[in-house]
Amino acid sequence: MSVSTLTIDAAELNRRFAGAHPAEIVRWAAETFGNGLVLTSSFGAESMCAIHLAISVRADIPIVFVNTGYLFPQTLAFMEMLRQRYQLNVLEYHSQNDPLVWLTVHGESNPRIRQNPDACCAANKNEVFDRAMRDLAPMAWIRGVRAHQSQARATMQIVEWNRRTNCWAISPLLGWSHKQIFQYMKQHELPFHPLWHEGYSSIGCNPETCTRPVAAGEDARSGRWAGMDKKECGIHLDQGAGI
Ligand code: SF4
Numbered sequence: 001m002s003v004s005t006l007t008i009d010a011a012e013l014n015r016r017f018a019g020a021h022p023a024e025i026v027r028w029a030a031e032t033f034g035n036g037l038v039l040t041s042s043f044g045a046e047s048m049c050a051i052h053l054a055i056s057v058r059a060d061i062p063i064v065f066v067n068t069g070y071l072f073p074q075t076l077a078f079m080e081m082l083r084q085r086y087q088l089n090v091l092e093y094h095s096q097n098d099p100l101v102w103l104t105v106h107g108e109s110n111p112r113i114r115q116n117p118d119a120c121c122a123a124n125k126n127e128v129f130d131r132a133m134r135d136l137a138p139m140a141w142i143r144g145v146r147a148h149q150s151q152a153r154a155t156m157q158i159v160e161w162n163r164r165t166n167c168w169a170i171s172p173l174l175g176w177s178h179k180q181i182f183q184y185m186k187q188h189e190l191p192f193h194p195l196w197h198e199g200y201s202s203i204g205c206n207p208e209t210c211t212r213p214v215a216a217g218e219d220a221r222s223g224r225w226a227g228m229d230k231k232e233c234g235i236h237l238d239q240g241a242g243i
Pocket residue numbers: 068070114116117118120121122124125204205206207210233
């Protein structure tokens with residue numbers, strides 16, 4: 001069955017799933033899209049929540065992992081540990097750029113900071129994500145976004161058509177709070193990213209302008225591009241990194 005032959009009444013589904021447990025949403029997605037379903041994961045702080053939900057309904061679900069070339073070594077080690085422990089079907093897509101060469105060519109003289117993070121995200125994250133989605137051409141894509149994380153995410157729906165990837169975007173955790181994620185992780189004894197224990201509540205790339213730890217009481221995503229207007233890398237936005 002192709003996307004075009006599927007009848008998806010998103011408005012009805014979003015009414016039905018309002019307040020539903022994420023497991024119910026993921027089960028519906030697996031039954032509806034079958035092998036046409038993929039998951040994206042950054043293997044970040046609490047990524048095991050979405051991964052656990054997804055592999056509970058489809059053990060071999062393809063998990064798209066974007067490697068920008070600037071990830072923390074702990075993230076790569078965490079991904080590898082999870083891949084082996086849970087037999088994950090991780091599809092790792094890399095930036096086409098050599099990390100050091102790209103910085104030099106684009107005038108980024110200090111690898112610890114980014115003067116132009118939008119350009120870096122466009123070249124090293126969004127291009128990779130778009131290539132992965134073109135390559136896999138899924139019918140639907142499960143993502144781990146939550147409404148309270150940013151203004152852009154607050155406008156998202158649990159089930160919505162994503163023009164950029166030409167597939168359905170399914171956000172089973174959209175309505176969950178940080179506390180609910182934490183409780184789910186504890187209930188299922190799921191591992192947190194090793195840097196989570198050092199105050200990194202949201203983990204992207206390693207420049208200190210892209211990810212820093214947050215203090216008690218700070219918003220969980222306040223350590224991402226701290227002090228900048230930028231709130232998203234762009235892969236969850238229809239228009240990409242031009243933000
Ligand atoms: S998060 Fe930072 S290092 Fe990673 S792609 Fe974006 S700007 Fe570049």
